[in-house]
Amino acid sequence: MKISLISIFPGIHDYGMRTISACLKQAGHDVKLFFLLKEFYKRYSETAMNNLVKLTKGSDLVGITLMTNFWDNAIQVTQKLRDNYDFPILWGGIHPTIRPEECLDYADMVCIGEGEETIVELADKMQNKQYYYDVKGMWFNDKGKKIANGTRALPGTKNAARIKSLDQIPFQDFDYRSHFILKGDNIIKMDEKIVEQCADGTYQTFPTRGCPFGCTFCINNTILAMHPHQKPIRKRSVDNIMMELQEVKSKLPFIDIILFNDDAFFLMSLDEIKELSKRYKEQIGLPLYITGATPATLTKEKLSLLVDAGLVEIRMGIQSAAERAKKIYKRPHTDQQVENAVRMVNKHRNQVKAGYDIILDSPWETDEDLTETLMFLSKLPTPFILTILSLIFYPGTDIYTKAKKEGLIKDDLNDIYRKYYHGSSNTYLNKLFFLLSDYTIVGIGISPIIMFILTHKMTKKLYLHKFLRNIIRAVFPFFRYIGRTFRPLPTRLYEAGNIVKFGDSKRTYRTYGQSNFNLPKFHGENPKEHFDLPGSSKSTSWLVRKFRKLSKMIYELKGMDIIKKK
Numbered sequence: 325m326k327i328s329l330i331s332i333f334p335g336i337h338d339y340g341m342r343t344i345s346a347c348l349k350q351a352g353h354d355v356k357l358f359f360l361l362k363e364f365y366k367r368y369s370e371t372a373m374n375n376l377v378k379l380t381k382g383s384d385l386v387g388i389t390l391m392t393n394f395w396d397n398a399i400q401v402t403q404k405l406r407d408n409y410d411f412p413i414l415w416g417g418i419h420p421t422i423r424p425e426e427c428l429d430y431a432d433m434v435c436i437g438e439g440e441e442t443i444v445e446l447a448d449k450m451q452n453k454q455y456y457y458d459v460k461g462m463w464f465n466d467k468g469k470k471i472a473n474g475t476r477a478l479p480g481t482k483n484a485a486r487i488k489s490l491d492q493i494p495f496q497d498f499d500y501r502s503h504f505i506l507k508g509d510n511i512i513k514m515d516e517k518i519v520e521q522c523a524d525g526t527y528q529t530f531p532t533r534g535c536p537f538g539c540t541f542c543i544n545n546t547i548l549a550m551h552p553h554q555k556p557i558r559k560r561s562v563d564n565i566m567m568e569l570q571e572v573k574s575k576l577p578f579i580d581i582i583l584f585n586d587d588a589f590f591l592m593s594l595d596e597i598k599e600l601s602k603r604y605k606e607q608i609g610l611p612l613y614i615t616g617a618t619p620a621t622l623t624k625e626k627l628s629l630l631v632d633a634g635l636v637e638i639r640m641g642i643q644s645a646a647e648r649a650k651k652i653y654k655r656p657h658t659d660q661q662v663e664n665a666v667r668m669v670n671k672h673r674n675q676v677k678a679g680y681d682i683i684l685d686s687p688w689e690t691d692e693d694l695t696e697t698l699m700f701l702s703k704l705p706t707p708f709i710l711t712i713l714s715l716i717f718y719p720g721t722d723i724y725t726k727a728k729k730e731g732l733i734k735d736d737l738n739d740i741y742r743k744y745y746h747g748s749s750n751t752y753l754n755k756l757f758f759l760l761s762d763y764t765i766v767g768i769g770i771s772p773i774i775m776f777i778l779t780h781k782m783t784k785k786l787y788l789h790k791f792l793r794n795i796i797r798a799v800f801p802f803f804r805y806i807g808r809t810f811r812p813l814p815t816r817l818y819e820a821g822n823i824v825k826f827g828d829s830k831r832t833y834r835t836y837g838q839s840n841f842n843l844p845k846f847h848g849e850n851p852k853e854h855f856d857l858p859g860s861s862k863s864t865s866w867l868v869r870k871f872r873k874l875s876k877m878i879y880e881l882k883g884m885d886i887i888k889k890k
């Protein structure tokens with residue numbers, strides 16, 4: 325079977341699609357993989373779409389992957405292909421998993437959930453001209469009649485038809501000879517240079533799948549409800565992880581950081597982490613970045629082992645410190661546990677860059693709740709970076725149901741599918757989170773007393789709050805200079821392009837910016853041009869910009885940039 329798979333995300337780190345492709349190739353199918361990198365709020369040009377039509381000619385099946393925000397682009401691609409060909413179009417990924425029915429208004433078929441077994445069974449049956457409308461985990465649109473075949477047991481569980489262990493899943497397809505990528509308006513053949521440029525030195529993989537907590541805004545909330553009797557977390561063996569990473573080292577020599585992007589990595593047992601760290605250090609030896617550090621699962625022992633193995637960056641969800649919000653989100657930890665986890669990470673501040681996620685714009689959070697979170701954050705040891713996201717009620721989650729019931733969602737398409745996740749509303753308190761983040765990155769922070777004054781009702785009543793905030797913003801370059809001068813070791817980790825040592829060895833690595841995945845360099849796109857975000861040049865006053873420029877000049881003139889740049 326000739327199968328074209330289309331990834332419409334803005335980066336080439338599409339683990340799901342690469343794995344689906346590897347499974348199909350392993351089963352003997354002829355697969356072309358397209359990376360049509362695009363931010364979800366931009367559409368493809370007519371030239372790009374015509375290119376795609378040419379390149380998908382002769383396909384027997386086309387698969388498209390999408391998350392909710394990529395809805396419009398999935399429709400654009402589907403309609404273009406539909407206007408030219410009559411091959412079946414299959415949608416898979418997070419959004420089709422939670423809303424299969426509406427997807428069938430556009431696609432001919434939908435794959436629900438993890439699709440490694442499903443896609444191979446479907447493709448084999450299609451190739452053998454067998455009846456395939458009975459494939460489990462699939463929904464079909466048969467001339468207007470929708471056929472729903474339920475869910476399939478998750479790969480890596482004992483009820484799975486074939487893949488009873490995650491170790492049976494082939495590694496991601498990085499064979500670029502059958503890959504294509506959108507560059508400008510044209511879709512061109514991928515080559516090693518482009519992979520190198522787009523990978524930005526990072527290789528993403530997943531030692532585990534799933535998370536048992538099911539916070540009410542997260543996809544795991546939905547997945548747990550869909551698979552109530554299955555193990556919520558599935559793990560790969562250390563042997564299997566090592567095999568994959570050794571292959572990466574030999575086939576992708578430009579990779580210089582490994583990212584474990586699991587939802588709940590620290591649910592690996594101490595023994596598993598001991599073995600993984602030991603072998604990782606001996607056999608892989610690349611800097612390591614781990615997300616999915618849920619505060620309640622992080623322990624000193626696990627962390628120390630990983631730091632010794634080469635951990636250079638960690639990301640953990642805090643989301644909110646307010647009791648009311650944590651209850652609504654069903655967060656599985658106390659503020660004390662978060663603080664302990666942050667302090668644990670901070671002990672390794674000279675080697676490990678810390679990132680914490682915060683969710684803003686919850687309609688159920690009051691100004692008092694936000695103030696509670698700001699006060700909590702201001703007490704934490706620096707440096708760290710805050711990734712500030714705007715709450716989105718993704719369908720299938722409990723908060724979607726709650727928001728819908730309360731009439732907070734008028735129109736799913738505009739209020740959810742097209743909502744920009746970094747575009748938190750421009751309120752005074754929201755801006756304080758961004759200001760705080762600027763200060764925490766440079767190892768200074770904003771002290772609880774200052775935060776208390778900034779957030780106190782009286783300050784607002786006296787109309788002093790904005791004035792004070794502007795002063796703190798304006799003097800930031802000075803404090804950045806102080807922070808970086810007096811805390812050069814930890815703060816250099818937060819600047820992209822610095823060469824630093826990692827682990828306990830003499831080896832070095834180049835530090836990265838906040839987002840390794842988006843490709844402004846390659847693609848020439850910058851969301852800040854389209855949204856007036858806090859921190860963007862549009863929302864910064866002329867005076868502050870001038871002041872920052874002047875201090876930057878002084879900073880550079882004084883030659884205080886002691887860290888070597890590549």
Ligand code: B12
Pocket residue numbers: 333334335337338339340341343344363364386387388389390391392393414415416417418419421435437438439440443530534541542543544585586587713718719745841842
């Ligand atoms: C890694 C990751 C990213 C990476 C890479 C994305 C990628 N495509 O791989 C990056 C950092 C780029 C990213 C970005 C975003 N992400 Co993200 N991300 C994840 C994460 C943590 C893991 C995804 C993953 O690889 N899972 C493992 C694989 C095995 O699962 P999978 O990708 O779903 O693929 C399987 C199936 O879905 C299916 N499948 C997938 N595609 C197809 C296609 C076909 C044809 C078939 C048959 C099957 C199939 O088979 C695959 C193999 O089993 C998930 C959380 C999660 N647990 O999934 C969030 C998640 C997918 N992200 C999410 C979101 C919202 C985003 C953003 C839109 C916004 C944000 N706040 O981060 C941005 C968008 C970026 C942008 N600039 O526009 C949400 C999606 C919710 C939704 N309803 O759409 C998730 C679920 C997290 C959450 N909030 O719960 N993300």
Ligand code: SF4
Pocket residue numbers: 535536537538539542543544545587588618641
């Ligand atoms: S702990 Fe993280 S990954 Fe797990 S359900 Fe909560 S938000 Fe999702």
